[in-house]
Amino acid sequence: MSIEVNNESETVVDEAEFAALARYVLDALYVHPQTDLAVLFVESDVMAxxxxxxxxxxxxxxxxxxxxxxxxxxxxxxxxxxxxLGDIVLCPEVAAQQAAVAGHSTVEELLLLTTHGILHLLGYDHAEPEEEKEMFALQRKLLLTFLASR
Incomplete structure (x- = not known):
């Protein structure tokens, strides 16, 4: 499996941790080990x-x-x-704002968003209440089990 993590933002991120999370999520969802994924961190102007x-x-x-x-x-x-599989693009600046409101760290928010992004790549959505319930429960389970394993 090729998981490429690139940080083009001003925020310092532990690229290895995000690669490990992605690998964990893909393994847990039985995605082929030779599947490619790219994760990119960008500034807010690029994300806009x-x-x-x-x-x-x-x-x-x-x-x-x-x-x-x-x-x-x-x-x-x-x-x-x-x-x-595809690409996930994350904006640490927006994540930091959301983390402050949610009462947890920016890193925790970025890990959550990475999991969320991978689930979207695998076809999960949250447009309908039942879809949201399924996706968010899986997202929570994957993230918590990843964090518990660290």
């Missing part, structure tokens, strides 16, 4: 440009996911085919 270009919404957002091969989670004994 991406947000307008791809979502037609103004201002920066916390995370954007760009799926490639439309892979879906596998299950025990039946992993997904190998492929290019």
């Amino acid at each position: 440009e991406l947000h307008v270009k791809w979502m037609d919404e103004p201002g920066p957002t916390d995370v954007l996911s760009f799926p490639m091969d439309e892979l879906r989670p596998g299950r025990e004994g039946d992993v997904t085919p190998a492929g290019l």
Whole structure:
């Protein structure tokens, strides 16, 4: 599995920790070990440009996911085919604002957003109440079990 983490923001992040989280989530969801994923941290002006270009919404957002091969989670004994999962773009500045409101650290918020972004790449969504319930429960479980294993 190739997980590439690049930080183009001014915020210092532990790239290895985000790669480990991504690897953990993909393994837990039975994604083929040869699947590629890119995680990118950017400044708010770059995120604002991406947000307008791809979502037609103004201002920066916390995370954007760009799926490639439309892979879906596998299950025990039946992993997904190998492929290019896609890219996740995160904005630490927006994450820091959200973390302050939520009462936890920016790193915790970025780990949450990374998990959220990976789930979007795997086809999860939260547009409908039942989808939101499923996605957010899985997101919480994956993040908590990852943090407990550290």
